[in-house]
Amino acid sequence: MVFYEEQSGKSHTLDFSSFPAPLAMQRWMAVLLAAQCGARGGSKRLATAKKYHWVLRRFTVVLSDAGRVPSTPGELAPEHFQILRDRYEDHPTSLRLYLQALRRLMRKRDDLTEEALHDLLRTRLPAAAEATQVMAYSDHEWQQIMTAVRRDVRISRDRIRVGVRLLARFRDGELIAGSREEALGRMLEEYATTGDLPRNESGVLRDEVSRLGGAMAISGMLSLTRDESTAFALLLSALTAENFGTVKTWPALHTRPDGRVSAQAVALVEETKPRRGPDREYMVVALEDLPASLRELAESEDTEPRLFLSPLRVYQLLLELTQTARRLSGATRAFVS
Known part of the structure; x- marks a missing residue:
C-alpha cells in the first residue's frame, strides 16, 4: 500500500506481505490502515501511518511467536489480545501504545466478533509514565525570545532590500564598470535569473564567487535562510x-x-x-x-x-x-x- 502525506506530498510504501500472518489477515490489516489514514481518515501524517503499520506488524509477530495467528479477522478472539498483554506486561509504555493504536484501528469494525471487540475496548490501559513537568516561559524569557526573533526578521529585511536595490541599479546600468559592486550586481542577476551562480565546466563554482563572499552570502542577498524563515513563523x-x-x-x-x-x-x-x-x-x-x-x-x-x-x-x-x-x-x- 502506498501512503501519500497530505501536506508534504511525500509517498511511502507500507508493505504487509512480510507480516507473519495468512494472506487474508495481511489484506485485512491493510484495509484497517487505509481506513484510518486514507482520504476520510483522521491520520494524515507519514509518521503516524508508519506507527500504525509497525503496531500491526508487532501484533502479528507476537501472535506468531505464540503459534496462535488467526486465519481471518472473524477468528480473532479475546485470547489473542491477552497474548499481547502478557507479552508486554513488563513494558507498560509499549503496551499502552499498542493497545491504543489497535483500538483506533479496530473499534468500528463489524468483521470482528463482539467478544473480541469488547475485550479490546474494555481492557484498562497501563498507567502512562509520569509526565515531565513543563514550565511556562516567564514574561522576561518570552520578551527575550521575541526580541531575538524580531532581530532576525529585521536583519533579513535590511539585507535583502539592500540586495534588491543593488540588483535594480545593476539592471539600470548605474554601477561603475569593473567595480566590486558591478561584479556583485552581475552575480545577483545570474542568481535571480537562473537560481544558480557561475560555474566552471566541471560544475564547481568559479573563484569570483568566493571573492565576492561565497554562494550563501550572495544568494542570501535575495532570499531568506532557513533559520530566518523559522523566525518569521515563530x-x-x-x-x-x-x-x-x-x-x-x-x-x-x-x-x-x-x-x-x-x-x-x-x-x-x-x-x-x-x-x-x-x-x-x-x-x-x-x-x-x-x-x-x-x-x-x-x-x-x-x-x-x-x-x-x-x-x-x-x-x-x-x-x-x-x-x-x-x-x-x-x-x-x-x-x-
Whole structure:
C-alpha cells in the first residue's frame, strides 16, 4: 500500500506481505490502515501511518511467536489480545501504545466478533509514565525570545532590500564598470535569473564567487535562510496564537476583502489543521493590521520595532522577502528559503 502525506506530498510504501500472518489477515490489516489514514481518515501524517503499520506488524509477530495467528479477522478472539498483554506486561509504555493504536484501528469494525471487540475496548490501559513537568516561559524569557526573533526578521529585511536595490541599479546600468559592486550586481542577476551562480565546466563554482563572499552570502542577498524563515513563523505564531506547524504551511496566495482601501486592513489566508478531522480541517485565518491609532504610531521613525506587532505587516514582509525564491522554485507557499 502506498501512503501519500497530505501536506508534504511525500509517498511511502507500507508493505504487509512480510507480516507473519495468512494472506487474508495481511489484506485485512491493510484495509484497517487505509481506513484510518486514507482520504476520510483522521491520520494524515507519514509518521503516524508508519506507527500504525509497525503496531500491526508487532501484533502479528507476537501472535506468531505464540503459534496462535488467526486465519481471518472473524477468528480473532479475546485470547489473542491477552497474548499481547502478557507479552508486554513488563513494558507498560509499549503496551499502552499498542493497545491504543489497535483500538483506533479496530473499534468500528463489524468483521470482528463482539467478544473480541469488547475485550479490546474494555481492557484498562497501563498507567502512562509520569509526565515531565513543563514550565511556562516567564514574561522576561518570552520578551527575550521575541526580541531575538524580531532581530532576525529585521536583519533579513535590511539585507535583502539592500540586495534588491543593488540588483535594480545593476539592471539600470548605474554601477561603475569593473567595480566590486558591478561584479556583485552581475552575480545577483545570474542568481535571480537562473537560481544558480557561475560555474566552471566541471560544475564547481568559479573563484569570483568566493571573492565576492561565497554562494550563501550572495544568494542570501535575495532570499531568506532557513533559520530566518523559522523566525518569521515563530513571530507570526506568537502574533496570531496559531500553532507553529500550521503557520509554516501558509500559502502566499491570500484574499484582501478590504480592497486595500479601508482603514482596517486585513488579509484572509487559508490554513489546514488535519488533526481536526477531514470535515473541519480547512480554515481561514484573518491577519489584521494594527488599529488606526497604533498604526500611525508604528509608522513614525522612532517606533520602527512596532512594525513587527502587526500580523498583516509581518506576513506582507515575508512575501516581499521570499518573492525571488518563490519565482525560482515555482512554490506557492509563503515560507520558502
